[in-house]
Amino acid sequence: MEGETVTPGLCSNCGWRTSPKRIFFTHVMAMLSGTMYVIVYMYCKVEIFSTNNWLPQRVSNTTTPVGTFSEVKIPNKLLLAIVAAFFLLIFIGSTIMALYSNCSRTVSMQLLLEPKTIIILILHFINVIINMMFQDTATSWTDPFILMTATINFIFLDAMHESERWFRIANALMLCITILFLLFDRMIMMTDVGVVLVEFNSGITIYKRNSQITIFTNMATLLSGALLSIIQDTKHERFIFLQGHLYRKTGTPSKTQFNHKYIERRRSEVVPSSVKAWE
DSSP states (O other): OTTOOOOOOSSTTTOGGGSHHHHHHHHHHHHHHHHHHHHHHHHHHHHHHHHTOOOOOOOTTSOOOOOOGGGOOOTTHHHHHHHHHHHHHHHHHHHHHHHTTSBOHHHHHHHHHOHHHHHHHHHHHHHHHHHHHSOOSTTTTTHHHHHHHHHHHHHGGGGBSSOOHHHHHHHHHHHHHHHHHHHHHHHTSOTTTTOEEEEOTTSOEEEHHHHHHHHHHHHHHHHHHHHHHHHHOTTOOSOSSOOOOOOTTTSSSSSSSOOHHHHHHHHHHSOGGGGGGTO
């Protein structure tokens, strides 16, 4: 942003924090660790699907317990959980390094005030709670955190001073494909069938499967437009999530800058008696 200063490097001469090599390195590490985590997750799901070892489900109005980590029937499940946690830590570290000193504070604050950003973060927070309380595979403790970190990384691409185009596209594609797979997992496969989140005395029952379908559907809807914007914006000139509200008089986020095409179209649409209402 204009007038904003970028923090100098780790030493006064090297400027490593903002160097192209550092940016490339952090982007590569984030993509590699994220990809490896997805491979571990997919292996767990394929193993469960191929052996039909779905966790015990807690069906409404029964005392059948919800599946826990001790009941997960996957070979080397503890090792897989540790490997998943390791890749999660690398991914989080790479994300922090990618944003550190390469992130506009002004844009970041604006992003945190955007309704779309707030909704996405709330959905992730709810998903974290659900996954921590009701596990379905060896990586259930870490799954929501890597998904949330990947989404934060994706959102704050808007605030980055410098980012590789391949990283923006790859990040967006991997995130959207992951969410679509999660939807497929909850809608087609047998994950969390009948697992109850809340059951009220009035007979109203809220299920984990349906709740996560709603969460992931909303995430896919909110993020799909961003993916299209990234593909179209080849020079990284436009914001993805940051969208200012437009003034009726000017057609822009500013009261002093006018969108003349907008004004001409408005004049052609408004009847003479109401022209003064918006001029």
